[in-house]
Amino acid sequence: GRLSPRLGSLLVHVAYFLAVSWLGYLVLAQLRFRAGGEGTRRPGAIDLFFTAVSAATVSSMSTVEMEAFSNGQLLVLTVLMFVGGEVFLSLLGLASKWSRLRKQAVSKSRRVEIHHVAELEMPPVAAAGEFDNPTSMTSTAEEEVSKPLDRFDDTRLRRDAVLSLFFVVLAILLTVHVLGAAAIVAYIFHASSSARRTLRKKALNEWTFAVFTTVSTFSSCGYMPTNENMAVFKRDTGLQLLLVPQALVGNTLFPPLLAACVRAAAAATRRVELKETAKEGEVLTGYYHLLPARRCAMLAATVAGLVAVQVAMLCGMEWGGALRGMSAWEKVSNAVFLAVNSRHTGETTLDISTLAPAILVLFVLMMYLPPYTTWFPFGESSGVKDHPTEETKGLRLLKGTLLSQLSYLAIFVIAICITEREKLKEDPLNFNLLSIVVEVVSAYGNVGFSMGYSCS
Amino acid sequence: GRLSPRLGSLLVHVAYFLAVSWLGYLVLAQLRFRAGGEGTRRPGAIDLFFTAVSAATVSSMSTVEMEAFSNGQLLVLTVLMFVGGEVFLSLLGLASKWSRLRKQAVSKSRRVEIHHVAELEMPPVAAAGEFDNPTSMTSTAEEEVSKPLDRFDDTRLRRDAVLSLFFVVLAILLTVHVLGAAAIVAYIFHASSSARRTLRKKALNEWTFAVFTTVSTFSSCGYMPTNENMAVFKRDTGLQLLLVPQALVGNTLFPPLLAACVRAAAAATRRVELKETAKEGEVLTGYYHLLPARRCAMLAATVAGLVAVQVAMLCGMEWGGALRGMSAWEKVSNAVFLAVNSRHTGETTLDISTLAPAILVLFVLMMYLPPYTTWFPFGESSGVKDHPTEETKGLRLLKGTLLSQLSYLAIFVIAICITEREKLKEDPLNFNLLSIVVEVVSAYGNVGFSMGYSCS
Ligand SMILES: [K+]
Ligand SMILES: [K+]
Known part of the structure; x- marks a missing residue:
């Protein structure tokens, strides 16, 4: 088998x-x-x-x-x-898909030739029968209206779409890396003498540092060539804010960037396959990262919202705690950097273990969320509905029920962690996260277990 | 609107x-x-x-x-x-559904009469047109084969099925309560002098106690008329084992019991509506608790498996801990009682807060699981496939991905809690559940955060 x-x-x-x-x-x-x-x-x-x-x-x-x-x-x-x-891997996937489609087209065109030869020898009975039945005609015509191109052209279009998408993704990959590394090098040489001093002290080549950091950040790996990860650049807000967009476009914001680039390329070249790719998206090319425009907009909004919530909580709870000893601007920059990294990249300027439990629970939720989790307020009229394949339907249901249940539970746990933060600090033996989770999930599941804190 | x-x-x-x-x-x-x-x-x-x-x-x-x-x-x-x-509420739902169907049937039979009168006056153009088209004929014939009864009979069948289901559920509800309360009363008066002494000391009427406990256990409420809940009956294994089946049939095992009763009733009375109810289940009656036979079997197996895992962990980790001071038989009985109650009923013989973190995390997972969570090893050929409505499909996907991901994460957390149980006890400040959850979810989400335990 x-x-x-x-x-x-x-x-x-x-x-x-x-x-x-x-x-x-x-x-x-x-x-x-x-x-x-x-x-x-x-x-x-x-x-x-x-x-x-x-x-x-x-x-x-x-x-x-x-x-x-x-x-x-x-x-x-x-x-x-x-x-x-992930982006490089998807590029390999596009290349293999293109070569498969090319082979299919070749074998199909051969089959079509054979079919034409056979047709000449055999009387076209089936075709004649079709003409007798008017309803069959109309249904075929209708099918053609809903499916603008017949199968043979469809394979060719698909192949061209995959190829053009390959080049668009390749261009994005190269551009982001070249621009990102160049920006870091320029920043180190011309803007930040402290960053340069740090690298000198660690005997790190500036170019290597720039390329390593860019690749690591865009691929959501999160390695840094320093022992302390980003902690050594805690006060270097410029470097942090250079890395934030790289981490975003390499991960959660890749689909919006890709959609914008495909649209721009379609408008610039006016090629049919690019226009169809911009319109049909994932259905035509099978490319996972190509999402409908509306979904992209909501994804960007979701990412911005989640980052904003994390920044607000970090600033609100750690302003005088883990962020102590920085200027206000540095505090905000560190909070933004940590908020962006908590979802997938994992670079950090702070010691995670010093953060408040409420923030750690929020981080756990953020780490758990898949990258393209999107908040959809539209319900039935959402962009996903355009291609209601089984998978997207299931996914929507999945997001609508289980994920939101989990989120509600997490929000309750976080809220209790915030209101009880003094007790969590003073009496961590009796009053810890586990007891809070047990209370919340017990209430959610209608069970009614209680830990009954002992006061010793 | x-x-x-x-x-x-x-x-x-x-x-x-x-x-x-x-x-x-x-x-x-x-x-x-x-x-x-x-x-x-x-x-x-x-x-x-x-x-x-x-x-x-x-x-x-x-x-x-x-x-x-x-x-x-x-x-x-x-x-x-x-x-x-839940069972009583579903009974109300069945009654309201039955009355709605009866009204529908009345209005429909009136409409049918009017239609018959109208047909006599008008020439049957549409019917004649249908006969011209042979494909239309066959398709209608096919529809009739797949749908054994026409619409009018279908409504009547549905109404009768709902009514018979109402009586079956009512019979179950009354039988379980009468048998349960009688068993507890008989146990108190004839088998356990210690239970009787406890109730005397608390000045509780034995009959009230029996009825209150039975209703509370079957409805998964979990209230007991005692201040200490079941802790006062910690060594009364007889009472515990009397309550275990009540808690199960009132909650997770209600569908298997119901399916068995419907089948038995269908076999005994040989009525069409009961046979159809046993065959068609939820589709015919819309009754949420009526599941296909195969699903019932797997549900029972799932429940047994989950209880077995909990009993094994409770006995393994708390034999000399929270269960200390009992005989071996009492320990097993308490573990079974707690395992059954941790999913929804919430009666307890032990102080939950004295249990090991690994067990508490397992309880959190159990409390989170919906009652009818079923492990389906069959994949495509499962019993659910018989009626692949959108909802069941989505539910299956949901269970297949998100729920199992969560379960894997929980299993990892529990495993680490078990292997590191000494550290969790000795150094709860640095080594707590939150740090373990952060590590596990960080690894799962490919983030790479680390808490880096400090040794102070
Ligand atoms: K309960
Ligand atoms: K990472």
């Missing part, structure tokens, strides 16, 4: 990540570690492999000190993060 | 609960509290109203000491719990 396409695709992905990680590990192990790092431990073979896997899968679980890596090793890690990034 | 049916139904429910609670509160306030309770505080007006609402909505949030209530007041609370229970 053949493998199901889903399992096959999963196996291809796993094989890809394993091969890339293994190759990366071999190159990393061949290269020399940095000479004379004071106090940095050199990672063992297992840690090195784990770092390679972690970079290729953009998860940034760190067990090693990043400053142990030499310039060459950092560049290898950069390549790993680049080829492991 | 008219209200949407969903909002209308919600408003009817809210109005019902408010009316019942208010009426209950008025009667409770009129009746006298128990004379000379030593040390029990009498609840104020707000607490009393809250208790009435809590009983009518079967949530059993307790703010008062139950022993302050007199015998009459306990009976009022019993009535509130009975009319607030």
